[in-house]
Amino acid sequence: MNAKDYYTEHRRLVLGVFSVIFLVAAWELLLTYVFPVNPFFFTKPSLIAEAFKEQVQGAKLWHDLAISSRAFLWGFSFAVIVGIPLGLVMGWRRRVEYALDPFLTAMYASPLVALAPLLIIVFGVGVLGKAALVFLLSVFPFVFNVFAGVKSTDALLINVIRSFGGTDKDLYFKVILPSTMPYLIAGARLAIGRGLVGIIVGEFYAASEGIGFAISQAGDTYRLPDMFVGIIILSVIAVVLTEAMRRLELTVAPWRAGEEVR
Amino acid sequence: MRRPLAKMPPFIRANDITLVFKSKNRDPVTALNNLSFEIERGEFVSIVGPSGCGKSTFLNMLLGLVRPDSGHMQMNGTPIKGPGQERAMVFQEFGLLPWRTVTANVELGLELKGVAAAQRTQRAMELIKLVGLNGFERHYPHELSGGMKQRVGLARALATEPEVLLMDEPFAALDAQTRDLMQAELLQIWERTKKTVLFVTHSIEEAAYLSDRVIVMTARPGRTKQIIDINLPRPRDYEMRLTPEFNEIKSRIWEVLKEELIPGSRR
Incomplete structure (x- = not known):
């Protein structure tokens, strides 16, 4: 296969890689030759790479990551445990929907990070406060997406189950849950993004360790390359997790391949 | 005087069936009125x-x-x-579960009636053959044409031996x-x-x-x-x-x- 064929076949990959290389190179060259600003105020890829190498070899980065992950996992797990059943019940029981809807809608629409100070006061500076913030931010996408999934369950399929004498339990496990699956995963994707915001805001606001704290501290002390290392690591984590969810969706809901759920 | 032997009741009998749809803000609609027949x-x-x-x-x-x-419906x-x-229904829009393979869809009725897995699968295989879908056992509904989907629907209805x-x-x-x-x-x-x-x-x-x-x-x-x-x-x-x-x-x-x-x- 020659280069041209390779290009036509993998156009998406080739163009993507090229645009990233181009951007990084442009940034580097611009700051080296065109605007040689003081590295105190802005930084460039080569310096970030150096800082990255240093941090990866040290222990602090790994410690910070472990700290942040722990808070994230706690908060996110609780969001799953609370959000999914809540969404299911809301979707299935009209009275529960009507009772909870105003409250949940308001909470979902508001910038909940504004509650960060309160949560830190109530739950403390440690894992608990940050986990609470992650929970609060990531629980709503689960509730609303599972709710939407239950609501969009095909009434015909419910009739099919009923016509064969299926029970309510059969309805839940054989129709409602599987048809909600794609919505649930789309919700998880949103929740991951919001949960990461929670962790970072929590650590910006009050913390003595963690990746958010490391970013904010690097900023405060004008160590821009170190700050960018944190930011890049975060975005890599976000991309990996979101992509994993997309893959999961294709496995759990192969019939929806090609239909994009956002 | 001897009365004649009681006639065997018809297999299915619908007698004077009436159904009214009532909904808020709208007048009730009589959908069926004194519908009767025997089969x-x-x-x-x-x-x-x-x-x-x-x-x-x-x-x-x-x-x-x-x-x-109001009215009565009897069978047997x-x-x-x-x-x-x-009784089993074949639906216009098929009503197949998209997350189930052809076999699993055909098995649905048996599964809901608590038939053991091995028996279900065997029965499903027979019906898949009857409706001419051999070779598609592991396909999902979205991979089938409309006609094939309805064959699955028919096989599923027949599987419970209605x-x-x-x-x-x-x-x-x-x-x-x-x-x-x-x-x-x-x-x-x-x-x-x-x-x-x-x-x-x-x-x-x-x-x-x-x-x-x-x-x-x-x-x-x-x-x-x-x-x-x-x-x-x-x-x-x-x-x-x-x-x-x-x-x-x-x-x-x-x-x-x-x-x-x-x-x-x-x-």
Whole structure:
């Protein structure tokens, strides 16, 4: 296969890689030759790479990551445990929907990070406060997406189950849950993004360790390359997790391949 | 004086069925009004009628998903009070579970009735073969054509070994050629399995081709307008549909139905 064929076949990959290389190179060259600003105020890829190498070899980065992950996992797990059943019940029981809807809608629409100070006061500076913030931010996408999934369950399929004498339990496990699956995963994707915001805001606001704290501290002390290392690591984590969810969706809901759920 | 022996009750009997749809902010709509008829075991009976005359609703009643406001429905002498193993429905829009393979979809009814897994699969395999889907056992519905999906729907309904097959415009969503093919196959399967079939359709041609009797319903509120016997020999094939006798029957059904379809022509 020659280069041209390779290009036509993998156009998406080739163009993507090229645009990233181009951007990084442009940034580097611009700051080296065109605007040689003081590295105190802005930084460039080569310096970030150096800082990255240093941090990866040290222990602090790994410690910070472990700290942040722990808070994230706690908060996110609780969001799953609370959000999914809540969404299911809301979707299935009209009275529960009507009772909870105003409250949940308001909470979902508001910038909940504004509650960060309160949560830190109530739950403390440690894992608990940050986990609470992650929970609060990531629980709503689960509730609303599972709710939407239950609501969009095909009434015909419910009739099919009923016509064969299926029970309510059969309805839940054989129709409602599987048809909600794609919505649930789309919700998880949103929740991951919001949960990461929670962790970072929590650590910006009050913390003595963690990746958010490391970013904010690097900023405060004008160590821009170190700050960018944190930011890049975060975005890599976000991309990996979101992509994993997309893959999961294709496995759990192969019939929806090609239909994009956002 | 000796009384004559009690007549055997008909296999399926609908007596004076009335159903009224009530909804808020709207006047109640009488969907079915004093609908009555009887069906014998092994018969193939079609129901035709104008849109909205309640034919599908009536099928859902026989299935046990909708209760009439008044009147009685009996099968084998016992009242129909809810879904039951002796009745199964083939739905117009197939109603397949998209996350299940062909085999798992065919097994659904058996699974809900608590049949053991090994037995289910064996039964599913037999039916998949009967409807000609061998080789597609592990496919998902989205990988199948409309005709194939309805074969799965038919296999699923037959899997629980019902005595009655209720079919709600099962071929309406298919293209004309697939429909012809499916009609012929349904007849073959019916002749082999000896089920009683109640078939709702919009197509006079389809009703005449498949049935022993055609029930023509009135416009809403629906009741039996006339029952037409189709005395055409069986087995029937596509060529039969080109004969004058067949066309004569079609026009008889049309004459009856026309009065309901065209406002003002009712005598």
